[in-house]
Amino acid sequence: MLASGETLVAVAETDLDERLRFATGAVALTNRRLLSRVNGDDAWREWPIDASMELRLRDHAGAGSLDLFAGDRLLARWRFTLGRLPAVQKMSERFAEVRRDPDASPAAAEPSAPVCGRCGAEVPPDDEECPRCGADAESPPSPRNLFRLWRFAQPYRARLALGFVLTLGATAATLVPPYLTMPLMDRVLIPYGKGVPIDVGLVATLLAALFASVFAAWGLGWARTYVLALVSERIGADLRTTTYEHLLRLSLEYFGGRRTGDLMSRIGSETDRICLFLSLHLLDFATDVLMIAMTAAILISIDPWLAMVTLLPLPFIAWMIHLVRDRLRHGFEKVDRVWGEVNNVLADTIPGIRVVKAFAQESREAGRFREANRHNLAVNDRVNLIWSVFSPTVTLLTETGLLVVWAFGIWQVSRDHITVGVLTAFLAYIGRFYTRLDSMSRIVSFTQKAAAGAKRIFEILDHVSSVPEPAKPVALPALKGRIELRGIHFRYGNRAVVKGLDLAIEPGEMIGLVGHSGSGKSTLVNLICRFYDVSEGAILVDGVDIRSLSVPAYRSNIGLVLQEPFLFFGTIAENIAYGRPDATRADIVAAARAAHAHEFILRLPHGYDSLVGERGQSLSGGERQRISIARALLIDPRILILDEATSSVDTQTEKEIQKALDNLVRGRTTIAVAHRLSTLRRADRLVVLDRGEVVEVGPHDELMAREGAYFRLYQAQARNVDESDDDRWTPQVIPATRAAGGGA
Amino acid sequence: MNADAVVQAFGFRLSRNASGRLVFTSATGEVFEGVVPVRAFPITSPEEGFALVTAEGRELAWIARLADLPEPDRLLVDEELAAREFLPEIRRLVQVSSFATPSTWTVETDRGPSVFVLKGEDDIRRLSHSMLLVTDSSGVHYLVRDHARLDRASRRLLDRFL
Ligand SMILES: Nc1ncnc2c1ncn2[C@@H]1O[C@H](COP(=O)(O)OP(=O)(O)OP(=O)(O)O)[C@@H](O)[C@H]1O
Ligand SMILES: [Mg+2]
Numbered sequence: 045m046l047a048s049g050e051t052l053v054a055v056a057e058t059d060l061d062e063r064l065r066f067a068t069g070a071v072a073l074t075n076r077r078l079l080s081r082v083n084g085d086d087a088w089r090e091w092p093i094d095a096s097m098e099l100r101l102r103d104h105a106g107a108g109s110l111d112l113f114a115g116d117r118l119l120a121r122w123r124f125t126l127g128r129l130p131a132v133q134k135m136s137e138r139f140a141e142v143r144r145d146p147d148a149s150p151a152a153a154e155p156s157a158p159v160c161g162r163c164g165a166e167v168p169p170d171d172e173e174c175p176r177c178g179a180d181a182e183s184p185p186s187p188r189n190l191f192r193l194w195r196f197a198q199p200y201r202a203r204l205a206l207g208f209v210l211t212l213g214a215t216a217a218t219l220v221p222p223y224l225t226m227p228l229m230d231r232v233l234i235p236y237g238k239g240v241p242i243d244v245g246l247v248a249t250l251l252a253a254l255f256a257s258v259f260a261a262w263g264l265g266w267a268r269t270y271v272l273a274l275v276s277e278r279i280g281a282d283l284r285t286t287t288y289e290h291l292l293r294l295s296l297e298y299f300g301g302r303r304t305g306d307l308m309s310r311i312g313s314e315t316d317r318i319c320l321f322l323s324l325h326l327l328d329f330a331t332d333v334l335m336i337a338m339t340a341a342i343l344i345s346i347d348p349w350l351a352m353v354t355l356l357p358l359p360f361i362a363w364m365i366h367l368v369r370d371r372l373r374h375g376f377e378k379v380d381r382v383w384g385e386v387n388n389v390l391a392d393t394i395p396g397i398r399v400v401k402a403f404a405q406e407s408r409e410a411g412r413f414r415e416a417n418r419h420n421l422a423v424n425d426r427v428n429l430i431w432s433v434f435s436p437t438v439t440l441l442t443e444t445g446l447l448v449v450w451a452f453g454i455w456q457v458s459r460d461h462i463t464v465g466v467l468t469a470f471l472a473y474i475g476r477f478y479t480r481l482d483s484m485s486r487i488v489s490f491t492q493k494a495a496a497g498a499k500r501i502f503e504i505l506d507h508v509s510s511v512p513e514p515a516k517p518v519a520l521p522a523l524k525g526r527i528e529l530r531g532i533h534f535r536y537g538n539r540a541v542v543k544g545l546d547l548a549i550e551p552g553e554m555i556g557l558v559g560h561s562g563s564g565k566s567t568l569v570n571l572i573c574r575f576y577d578v579s580e581g582a583i584l585v586d587g588v589d590i591r592s593l594s595v596p597a598y599r600s601n602i603g604l605v606l607q608e609p610f611l612f613f614g615t616i617a618e619n620i621a622y623g624r625p626d627a628t629r630a631d632i633v634a635a636a637r638a639a640h641a642h643e644f645i646l647r648l649p650h651g652y653d654s655l656v657g658e659r660g661q662s663l664s665g666g667e668r669q670r671i672s673i674a675r676a677l678l679i680d681p682r683i684l685i686l687d688e689a690t691s692s693v694d695t696q697t698e699k700e701i702q703k704a705l706d707n708l709v710r711g712r713t714t715i716a717v718a719h720r721l722s723t724l725r726r727a728d729r730l731v732v733l734d735r736g737e738v739v740e741v742g743p744h745d746e747l748m749a750r751e752g753a754y755f756r757l758y759q760a761q762a763r764n765v766d767e768s769d770d771d772r773w774t775p776q777v778i779p780a781t782r783a784a785g786g787g788a
Numbered sequence: 789m790n791a792d793a794v795v796q797a798f799g800f801r802l803s804r805n806a807s808g809r810l811v812f813t814s815a816t817g818e819v820f821e822g823v824v825p826v827r828a829f830p831i832t833s834p835e836e837g838f839a840l841v842t843a844e845g846r847e848l849a850w851i852a853r854l855a856d857l858p859e860p861d862r863l864l865v866d867e868e869l870a871a872r873e874f875l876p877e878i879r880r881l882v883q884v885s886s887f888a889t890p891s892t893w894t895v896e897t898d899r900g901p902s903v904f905v906l907k908g909e910d911d912i913r914r915l916s917h918s919m920l921l922v923t924d925s926s927g928v929h930y931l932v933r934d935h936a937r938l939d940r941a942s943r944r945l946l947d948r949f950l
Pocket of ligand 2: 607
């Protein structure tokens with residue numbers, strides 16, 4: 045297919061047609077031509093490459109578009125879903141190279157890193173598979189989540205073993221009394237019925253033995269229960285804390301997609317149920333199995349035939365368990381999720397209670413809660429239906445079994461195959477045996493419940509942070525604070541927010557980040573703090589990619605004041621010292637002074653010891669903001685990031701904070717985001733962002749002189765007019781047409 | 789009302805240029821290239837409420853109902869919408885690789901068959917009581933308009949994730 049001297053440079057698969065219907069196809073780039081075809085269609089279409097050609101790439105709402113232009117004329121357009129974007133992107137980059145120099149040696153044009161065949165993303169040399177596809181590949185965690193829980197039980201295996209031994213002893217002890225009924229019956233009571241006097245010595249021995257076994261069973265049972273309860277609590281606590289610790293390490297992306305209530309119910313109630321299962325039910329189950337095995341052994345040793353009849357219901361029960369097991373588990377999974385939903389409603393409305401009340405929507409929220417509960421009931425009812433049928437059925441089977449044993453036993457006695465004593469002992473054992481069977485079958489429900497919970501817990505535990513800690517972090521010497529953004533791209537889901545941004549910030553420089561609302565300022569801050577990882581390009585601090593630094597070590601160099609200040613429940617002093625719990629009181633006061641929070645704090649009834657309430661709700665917005673500034677200052681960071689740090693304070697206070705900040709900013713790399721441009725007058729350079737791209741960089745005076753984007757922003761503010769006032773265009777509104785000839 | 793009168797009333801014209809982009813010409817003769825039509829409620833009410841916005845995202849015109857536009861403009865807008873909007877609607881679940889996530893789903897949509905990877909159960913969001921939005925691992929959204937109205941087999945598969 046290729047002509048001589050022609051080499052294949054890149055291939056990208058496409059998966060949509062022009063009307064955005066799914067259809068596979070491919071685009072191939074050689075050093076001479078661009079080729080494409082749609083699957084099922086053998087013919088390749090081709091476009092010889094010439095200097096006027098250009099490939100443009102864009103995407104919207106999950107679908108990308110690759111357009112081939114010759115000058116301004118559209119020659120061809122290929123569509124694909126986001127999954128194919130990296131491969132297409134690679135190809136369009138190679139296209140630019142080929143167009144520039146078609147005869148560059150292909151070897152030189154080879155990408156330095158191996159490329160994943162599926163998505164085109166680069167595979168890091170030390171990785172076997174593509175990090176992008178690898179994560180997607182079908183590697184569902186083992187469904188045997190319950191076995192994976194062993195990791196939590198393992199540290200306690202000695203105590204679990206002790207519990208098991210005690211269980212064994214207690215079980216054995218409870219099996220002695222029915223055995224002793226045999227001689228009581230056959231050697232005492234029945235001979236007495238035939239006129240033989242009662243052997244008092246024998247009776248006394250038997251009764252003493254009986255009592256001893258009962259007493260032993262009590263003691264062992266007590267020890268067992270205590271030991272197991274002890275272990276149970278510990279396993280539960282471990283499971284909870286491990287899950288929580290893991291959760292805390294996950295990236296913001298994870299939290300962006302989750303509901304608070306659901307996470308709370310997973311960590312709270314589901315871990316509890318699992319630990320209960322691990323320590324109690326599982327042990328109970330073991331006891332039951334033991335008991336049944338022992339009883340079966342005793343029964344068989346006494347009379348094999350009768351024993352066979354006794355064991356008759358077992359296969360039925362096993363079959364039933366098999367039937368309901370899966371259904372129960374799904375049922376319980378649903379119950380768990382619905383329970384999470386109920387919690388979600390609470391986690392939504394309680395923090396938002398002011399809004400609920402302000403708009404008088406209490407009854408609607410109550411309705412939402414009632415609805416969640418109703419759903420909860422419905423789901424529960426369904427599980428209970430399955431479960432409630434199950435248990436009585438087991439009882440029915442065992443009761444029937446008992447009848448069969450009676451009938452078979454009497455028949456055997458009548459034919460003198462067994463004695464009355466043997467039958468009595470049998471019946472005594474069977475009673476226990478069947479009770480055990482009953483309780484053992486109950487484990488099905490507990491197991492499935494725990495399995496459902498374990499699945500949800502492991503969903504958290506198996507989640508790998510999308511901001512991974514490097515395997516071998518580069519040691520971080522004292523930071524100088526040079527920040528370099530190199531061609532960074534970033535998208536939230538399928539929405540590209542930062543597009544090819546380059547910026548270098550010198551140590552100690554103060555950068556003012558300005559731009560319209562939604563232009564990506566906070567996103568940039570998130571990227572610099574490594575709350576998210578860039579999808580392309582790199583952020584370097586002192587020349588080191590921040591992805592190769594240990595995350596906590598890196599962040600400890602950053603003081604961050606967020607757009608929405610968040611305070612924790614606790615005192616003001618605790619909140620200020622949040623990033624440095626060992627700070628002295630003098631440090632705390634100094635930081636508060638610098639942030640101009642000192643005076644208002646002193647006005648509070650308990651000064652620095654005042655409680656701020658949940659999320660700091662007992663403070664005003666500006667007060668919260670000043671505390672969060674103090675918090676950032678206290679850690680004495682090399683890099684200070686202020687995202688609208690002074691947006692909620694009055695101009696007077698802002699000026700004061702500004703003065704304080706001016707001192708503090710000195711010598712630190714500072715990135716300040718502000719809408720009030722006057723706040724940024726001290727900035728060494730201003731960076732104007734627009735829709736994820738840098739449009740202007742430079743000091744205030746220079747940008748003003750340039751009369752560009754910054755100038756317009758500044759003018760708009762100086763005139764103190766709403767920005768939309770200088771819109772040249774007001775949208776035309778076309779109302780819905782009324783029916784022809786209608787009225788007006 | 790004849791078509792000309794409508795054009796008058798709307799006061800703008802649409803056309804497509806050689807680079808395949810929509811060009812908007814206002815009543816006063818201002819020309820905007822690369823305008824895009826956007827539905828305001830693409831999921832809950834796709835037939836009502838359209839805006840024509842510039843490439844920078846500024847609104848140029850609001851159209852309450854597409855049917856109100858004169859014929860040539862409407863076709864252009866229709867075409868542009870079809871090439872821009874991508875929200876496949878799942879009609880049937882053919883197969884899921886596992887009930888534990890990540891799971892590979894094979895589905896039939898109104899845009900043909902597709903295969904995608906569901907990363908976690910949280911990527912299925914409820915938009916309303918019956919409507920679900922599924923996000924695949926690369927960020928593409930799929931819509932399930934009414935999960936109660938899917939066929940039995942699909943419902944059973946989907947149910948395992950809800
Ligand atoms: N977690 C998120 N998920 C999806 N999109 C997001 C998320 N956070 C922000 N965005 C989008 O990214 C864009 C940039 O948001 P960003 O918060 O960076 O803006 P900003 O410049 O800080 O605006 P403002 O001045 O209003 O604070 C916005 O269009 C926003 O809708
Ligand atoms: Mg912001």
